Amino acid sequence: MVETRIQTPSARSIQLDVPGWPGNIAGQHLDVRLTAEDGYTAVRSYSIASVGDGERIELAVDRLPTGEVSPYLVEELRAGDQLEVRGPLGTYFVWHPTDTAPVQLIAGGSGIVPLMAMIRSHETSGSTVPFHLLYSVRSPRDVFFADELRALAESPHLRVTYVYTRQAPPDWPIAPARITTAAIAADAFSREENPVAFVCGPTGFVETVADIMVGLRIFAPLTIKTERFGGK
Amino acid sequence: MSARVDGNALAGILSEYFRLDTTSAIVQCSGCGTRAALARELVYPDPMGFVVRCERCEDVLMIVVDAPGGAWLDLRGVDGVQFRG
Numbered sequence: 001m002v003e004t005r006i007q008t009p010s011a012r013s014i015q016l017d018v019p020g021w022p023g024n025i026a027g028q029h030l031d032v033r034l035t036a037e038d039g040y041t042a043v044r045s046y047s048i049a050s051v052g053d054g055e056r057i058e059l060a061v062d063r064l065p066t067g068e069v070s071p072y073l074v075e076e077l078r079a080g081d082q083l084e085v086r087g088p089l090g091t092y093f094v095w096h097p098t099d100t101a102p103v104q105l106i107a108g109g110s111g112i113v114p115l116m117a118m119i120r121s122h123e124t125s126g127s128t129v130p131f132h133l134l135y136s137v138r139s140p141r142d143v144f145f146a147d148e149l150r151a152l153a154e155s156p157h158l159r160v161t162y163v164y165t166r167q168a169p170p171d172w173p174i175a176p177a178r179i180t181t182a183a184i185a186a187d188a189f190s191r192e193e194n195p196v197a198f199v200c201g202p203t204g205f206v207e208t209v210a211d212i213m214v215g216l217r218i219f220a221p222l223t224i225k226t227e228r229f230g231g232k
Numbered sequence: 233m234s235a236r237v238d239g240n241a242l243a244g245i246l247s248e249y250f251r252l253d254t255t256s257a258i259v260q261c262s263g264c265g266t267r268a269a270l271a272r273e274l275v276y277p278d279p280m281g282f283v284v285r286c287e288r289c290e291d292v293l294m295i296v297v298d299a300p301g302g303a304w305l306d307l308r309g310v311d312g313v314q315f316r317g
């Protein structure tokens with residue numbers, strides 16, 4: 001492990017140097033295996049926020065208070081520590097710079113991580129495919145990659161919209177609330193544009209959003225790709 | 233362990249035994265006949281392994297047990313698997 005950066009009050013990003021890392025495409029994850037002194041092991045999946053070649057990769061982890069693995073990664077891991085990882089993994093929840101369909105991204109909390117890789121890949125590849133990101137967070141402090149997203153949203157090819165569930169900025173026109181059909185419909189492409197969608201976050205969030213999206217009838221069902229992170 | 237994830241979470245364990253990524257493979261449910269990418273199916277992690285259920289009818293499709301000697305793949309609810317190159 002090389003370096004960490006605070007992302008939100010409960011999350012940080014982690015830079016890893018992985019010798020022999022073959023590079024990864026946007027949306028892939030890896031598995032982290034922790035082994036205790038008594039041999040007990042715990043394996044958890046973490047999405048890769050970085051894209052492309054090179055042996056330096058970035059993860060971003062949110063701490064679950066009662067979790068086995070995430071508190072260690074967020075609070076205890078130090079520069080120089082070794083981690084056992086397996087990856088890159090997955091070929092389903094991925095975006096390729098050669099893809100041509102407009103992309104609707106919807107993230108809940110740490111579900112931004114694989115979508116951030118897609119946004120970075122979109123930017124660095126010079127793709128002009130329209131990207132919409134709808135990002136549900138508890139409060140403005142809970143935005144991962146906030147400065148970078150602000151800068152990237154200057155692009156004419158990326159639109160970023162926030163949904164605040166607990167606390168909104170002072171001048172925000174909408175009272176804090178769970179993501180609604182109206183919020184999703186307002187951010188959506190038209191059916192004629194044949195968009196595809198990537199939805200990622202806690203399991204309950206992903207399933208709620210996916211149900212709403214199917215109901216909107218904008219997306220052909222198989223073009224809505226989901227990745228459930230677990231929990232409720 | 234998490235209550236429910238999906239087939240994306242199986243990529244790691246299966247990568248130990250399959251050269252191609254299997255989470256994009258299409259799985260056919262023997263209960264309801266639905267065909268879907270493994271990544272779309274519902275996955276219940278358990279200390280013993282993973283129970284995979286059909287996203288449509290929620291019948292058990294397969295059980296993946298990660299044992300020290302190797303993985304055990306119980307395909308009790310699967311009619312077939314289509315791999316795409």
Ligand SMILES: Cc1cc2nc3c(=O)[nH]c(=O)nc-3n(C[C@H](O)[C@H](O)[C@H](O)COP(=O)(O)OP(=O)(O)OC[C@H]3O[C@@H](n4cnc5c(N)ncnc54)[C@H](O)[C@@H]3O)c2cc1C
Nearest residue numbers: 045046047061062067068069070110113229230231234241
């Ligand atoms: C493909 C994939 C990619 C993932 N990528 C990331 C990522 O980039 N960043 C990240 O922070 N996490 C990610 N996760 C979630 C991660 O794998 C762990 O589940 C998470 O860090 C919790 O692990 P833990 O050991 O701390 O908690 P555990 O000890 O496993 O669980 C503690 C408690 O929290 C609940 N819980 C578990 N997961 C969640 C959740 N996501 N939300 C709410 N409650 C939960 C459990 O039901 C349990 O009650 C990903 C999961 C998958 C399947």
Ligand SMILES: [Zn+2]
Nearest residue numbers: 261264286289
């Ligand atoms: Zn079925």
